Amino acid sequence: MRYMLIMSAPESMAVEGPDAPPAEGIFEAMGRYNTDLVDAGVLLAAEGLTPSADGFVVTHDGESPTVTDGPFAEAKELVAGFWMIEVASREEAVQWARRCPIGPGVRLEVRRIAELADLEGVAPADVLDAEATLRRRVAEREQV
Incomplete structure (x- = not known):
């Protein structure tokens, strides 16, 4: 958390x-x-x-x-x-x-x-997918 x-x-x-x-x-x-x-x-x-x-x-x-x-x-x-x-x-x-x-x-x-799981059932699935992609991109940038 x-x-x-x-x-x-x-x-x-x-x-x-x-x-x-x-x-x-x-x-x-x-x-x-x-x-x-x-x-x-x-x-x-x-x-x-x-x-x-x-x-x-x-x-x-x-x-x-x-x-x-x-x-x-x-x-x-x-x-x-x-x-x-x-x-x-x-x-x-x-x-x-x-x-x-x-x-x-x-x-x-x-x-x-808030985690992505907190938004499930609240935000549309395509918005959650887009947010997951953005979070992955940020995590990848931090590892460089």
């Missing part, structure tokens, strides 16, 4: 917020956590995200998409980073999520990543 751990934090906590612990402590704790995930063989991907001022939002409210540059002042909290893990059970995902070194004011949302 694959899970995504999505870390959300107030934009004001971006790396050097006024109440944030020293950056070295944050990076060391995250480094240890990431190393533990790799050593356990469960980490698929992990990345931190830059502040929303560097980003943009695409909406489609009419005939064509609209691009709006950040920062996103209306948001109270933003996605700050994520991990993708592959584990044997929901319980194991809970254990890894509990170990994540997030601090006060930070939220970790954990969501199971």
Whole structure:
């Protein structure tokens, strides 16, 4: 089972917020956590995200998409980073999520990543076949 751990934090906590612990402590704790995930063989991907001022939002409210540059002042909290893990059970995902070194004011949302089997009976067979082909192509690219 694959899970995504999505870390959300107030934009004001971006790396050097006024109440944030020293950056070295944050990076060391995250480094240890990431190393533990790799050593356990469960980490698929992990990345931190830059502040929303560097980003943009695409909406489609009419005939064509609209691009709006950040920062996103209306948001109270933003996605700050994520991990993708592959584990044997929901319980194991809970254990890894509990170990994540997030601090006060930070939220970790954990969501199971849908597998093709989850879409059977929901999506048309030709769509499932096309998705399976795309997933094979991505897997082949990663092996190069």
